Amino acid sequence: MSLKFGTSGLRGLSVDLEGPASALYATAFARHLLAAGIARPGDEVLVGRDLRASSPAISAIAIAALRKAGLAPRDCGVLPTPALALLGLERKAAGLMVTGSHIPADRNGIKFYRPDGEIDKADEAAITAAAQAIRAEGVAFDAAREDAENLHEAAMALYGARNRALLPEGGLAGLRIGVYQHSTVARDLFVSVLAHYGADVVALGRSETFIPVDTEAVSAETVTLLQGWAAQHGLHAIISADGDGDRPLVADETGTPIRGDLVGLVASRFLGARVIATPVTSNSGIEAAVAGKVLRTKVGSPYVIAAMNEAVAAGETAVAGFEANGGTLTATPFTVNGHVLAPLPTRDSLMPVLAVLALLAAGERPLSQVAEGFALPAAASDRLENVPVETSAALMAELRSGAGALSAFLAPIGVPAKTSDVDGLRVTLEDASVIHFRPSGNAPEMRCYVEAADEAAAARLLKAGLQRIREWAVSR
Template sequence: MKFGTSGLRGLVEDLEGQPAALYATAFARMLLGAGKIKAGDAILIGRDFRDSSPKIAAICAGALSRAGLRVVDCGTIPTPALALYGLECGCAALMITGSHIPADRNGIKFYRPDGEIDKADEQAIQAQAAALREAGGVDATAGDADEQAEAEAIRLFLARNKALLPAGALKGLKIGVYQHSTVARDLFVDLLDYYGAQVLPLGRSDVFIPVDTEAVSPGTVALMRDWTREFELHAVVSADGDGDRPLVADETGEPIRGDLLGLVAAEHLDAQVAVTPVTSNSGLEEQGLLRIRRTAVGSPFVIAGMAQAVAEGMGGVIGFEANGGTLTASDFIIDGTRLRALPTRDSMLPVLAILQLAAERRMPLSAVVRSYALPVALSDRLENFPLETSSALMAHLRGAQEGLASFLAPIGEIGRVSDIDGLRVRLKDGRIIHFRPSGNAPEMRCYVEARTESQAEALLSEGLGLIRDFAAKRS
């Protein structure tokens, strides 16, 4: 088990039982020791639709009860809905989810009463877990919740999102909702219908389907292309397993980059500052719409960057990632209604913002995307890539400059190099290639940018090929 870009992740077999109870207890002890909660306080638990999630949630519920807390079951609910409800009632929370990773894996996301945990909290939880392990572990008997609050949490989240757009803002749009196994699937239908769109639910599944909104699989793209053509849709929308990362495809079924969705959401809120990871499109700064601050990959880093901006007296602070997850650190006013800060990934805001923009301009989504004239950015990953191999690759690339130059020689000459998170290289011809091990799973990711789609596709293929060649030579 390890903390990645958002929460604790690992194989189901490594999380069920003692480890789940251990980390839930460690989280409770960290909060109690820091004075952020007290014995008898309520703590929320939500979960996604993975087969393993109910069992892990029950183990955590038992551990939290034995730690002296009152467990409130929020059911199968999007992570941002759970986080919002926790902020509203001043409760800590756990979300049992592996987000977009395969069903043989799962995880836990942790929230203090004032929001998502940070890297210091992760270290404190790890320290508590190590002490508990050293003392012989904890009781891993499953338990039941003391209260139910799913309906109330969903109601609050819907009310927030029903204040984002004017009434009837999406009238005239025909939108498909790829429901698969995301906990956001019914909420998308309800919200789009509320705003006047014609909504077509598609692809609902009782079996968990991992959907990565940053590296959309060819199978998912093929589905969306077929649906847009067959049903003459203006868009297809969806989210990952826990509903905090959006997926939007245009009228041709082509996925829209998550960082563009975040940029549109920032415009919608009239934000002034955007905090985003180094993997987001390099053309954001050239838009001149916002002050852009760059971070390492992962919501804890984006949240820390937003908090720093607020501490410096900046207003209108928003954050977003290349996966589309959009966060707010400031309160915003929309048509006289206050939208409270929600400093955790949210999929609803960026989806609604870009759909309204298309409706207002009376333009297809593909034309909206082209109007921003961002460099073409693509990414993909090699799954089941051993961690020791990715570590060896990054050590090789970070070694002597000659080693990096030799590795990239089949692609081009090195211009500038950034090592904020992974290794990001701007080639002398202006193209960008970025190598980075995933923080959540045994995967090696490659990000590229180029002037045209064909150049970006070729660069991505070449980059992944270099990674495969390196791995083959080590095996």
């Protein structure tokens, strides 16, 4: 059983999580909540899931374990992660979301929530320690499965109402928007919310088999689909999300995806945020594109949330954050369209999608030109899949071993001028381009992020960076 916390939640193979492992970690979560005084015996815990084939079984196992541990699980069914989190905040209930987000279908995961939002790194450590203690006690888990009271409709109604209040009535009238439905839990809500605002909605690519869509590194196959649909249906934009609906995907009128950090930037402006927390992997031009303060963090929602919380504790108002995948979080209330938007300190995909579409609707330019108008440095990112964690760790250790090793590795690409080691290794080259190597925190993958003078240069730099990782891995 190989399970660990990544950048957002516990991840592992589905075959492991469909067994006693889910019961073990659900029990460890319950013990932590009770021991820390975060919950009392009999308190509610909300349980949701995505559309992976393994998720119903894992959810049922977790429900049984939570009940056995003295809590009162409530089944929220298939729903977006932000919808589960929002209901938890309203009911002051902890939560557990069974999802592997965007990773391959043979894997899955669990995201944990306290009554006040996502767990942090200290909680992760406490849950891990509780799981180790339970193993040491020799407690046996038989992967029992149970049902629970269903709160799906309540969660979806609350989340739907939040998003139907963001724009004026008819705010998207005149726009023809495609919704790439695939297997995201947000697929039906996207259609209904866009129709509510008057958009002409075209549902596309619905799948009954789980399709992993990484909105931060959109595959060539997905881009081909999007571009074909854009031309076929005469669309102004195409929207989608990852498996659990907390990472947005927005493509322009040509079907070309817009980078997630630009989506997050648009969402922050839409909210009127004065303090923005975002990881080091987000575009370096963001500081110049906003009037407020930008706080740079490590990759992962726990770090973004920690930075937002520090800002709030320091007396800041209008505090938001986003990740490079576009998932947007809020730490304070915002007034939008005359409505007060309560804080939602977890990644959301629907609000940032609506922010981009509202900007599109407000002008007379195609979305590609709207995006170009932000004049951010050209950036690109992708990943190499099936890179063992040990290989990634060895590569990063070598690159950090000294300037000579880094220069030798980058010799076919460029000359290092400056490095940052906040999360992975971010290298500014002598020509001012940037290349950033970082092992994924969620899967056996190596990620590469680049910035360059133009799109063509960024594409060449990204290709060269991925090739160097590949060559190094093969040479071992």
